[in-house]
Amino acid sequence: MVDADGEEEFRQFVQARWHALVRTAFLLTGDQGRAEDLVQTVLVRVHRRWQHVAHSGSPYAYTRAALANESASWWRRRRVSETLGEVPLHADRAPGDAYAAYDTRDEVARAVLALPPRMRAVVVLRYFDDLSEADTAEALGISTGSVKSQASRGLERLRTVLQQTRGAVERSLS
């Protein structure tokens, strides 16, 4: 149980970090509502361990790591296919489409969501939260080598998406 001082620390932590955690969770889940649910689930667990977490050096890093880990099992429970929907990986565009940049961004974001949960977590922690390979490995409880290989494979998939998207744009402009 958390004592009164600890509860106050926890309250301040939640209020200060909620939005940042939801941003990361949004990239892991693709839906704000589910992101908030995920963050809430993790914070409930963090609360139970708060006396330890608060003195662990970085409660935020601890919570973010728990978030990334929880997202993998959380998504498995909820069937990834249900959240991805039926939107094609890349869409046809009219020549000179002003929204091309946005669409590219959207498709890459979709491609990130289509990555396997663990690979997605690696990509988000490495390239959104800017964690080092070592910190990502520690956060996810996997080896640095695994982080390297997962990140590499993830980037390869995203590179393919970008090439396809560019190809579609060039074809539509020609």
Next chain:
Amino acid sequence: MSIESQLREVLSARADEVDGPAFDPYKRVAGAVVTNRRRRRAAAVGAVAAVAAVAVLVPSLVRGDEHRTTPAKHTNVVVPGPNDPRWNTLSTWPTRGELATDAAFLTAVSDQFGSARILYAADLDTTRVVVAWSPESGTDGQLTMYSGPRGGQAKDLSEVSSASGGLDDLVSLREHADNDSRLVVLAAPSVRTVGVSPTVRIDPDGTVTRADYRLEPLTDGVWSGPLSGAPARLVRVRVVGKSSNPVTLVGRTTRPDDGTSVCLSCTGADYLAKAGAALASGVATLLGVPSADAAPVTVYDGPVDPAVARLVGAEDVSGSTLRLTVVDTVVRGATVRSALLSISSKKGTSASTIELSDGAPVDSSNAGQRPFVLRGTDPRQSTMAVQVFAPKAASVQLVSGSPTIYPSSPKVPVVDGSARATVAVWSTDNTPYEVASYDAQGRRLGLWPLDLASSDSWLAAEAPNRP
């Protein structure tokens, strides 16, 4: 631009689509903490009323003179020494308890429940108990307590309690969720002594005082002894130098079900009668006193502004009927306040509740005058919306100790038992506001904190001899 740079840009832009919270995230998480805790307790408490409340110390329940302990029964296995690395984590703790050498039984339990590791197995006073650890994704594991008839087989056991994540290297279990029931404490053998405080006392003025800790010696990291007058939720176990409570697993209660529950399909006075009885029963159960000794007094029962309800975590309130019930339960001079928000679709197809307060001691002498407050902060607008439920006041006002920074609100008349106010806030942090209530002549009735104490905070009251 490299693929890494593009990806950073894409992810950052995507994350910018996330809206800031239109609610107080702490309130949301705190509510979930309460719900989670209750869910974890639910299997153990069994027949507890639908709404949990809090417990009040009844001095007569503290029967220290009946205290006796029995040393933990030794097993025939040699328990590894304190420096053995297996004690570093629950996932590698050796099995202890008098059944630790019963390999056939332990195997049968593992096979039946898929437990990764059995930490404790023993016949206690009336039941056979097993505590097992299993891995769980994203956490440091799950502890589960199984219980069955004393001397029973694995197939006779069933899950009675579990705890997930946040596990510490100190575990306690109560054989039954009753005042008088055996407590077993499991720790690493390096822990020689634990302090056990059986309960807290709540004075009529709402002051909470924890009963003194008794120091108990552990044998091979285990202490087992009966507790008297120790409601399950109020017991606190401490090891010298550790700040946190152990994970506590609780068996079923032997207390008969009093049949009270919140009736979400009921309306009007029928709903209020059942909700009040359930809230009072929750208090009585946790107190270990007969339900007849817990008397509910309705402070407010009526509608809630949907905009405020949304800010305190109620979802999908449009087209729903919102009903707030605030009840003070009086038990032998002490008063505990509980509040429940029910949300019913107008078509009557669904209903749910939010437990806004699972019980907080208040001063009995002025409880009837004390308002109940719902509030939520909208960080995008830097405002705090407040609804004050004060049926005995003519008007209310939010006042702060720093009026130049946080201007007081105007006096707002109380209509049908409540009043709405909005004040500016700089952040979602601590608000400096309190509520002043006034009578029809403008005389101040009192100045009250906005919030009730959370159970985490008031149960954290410590005894002077805290180990």
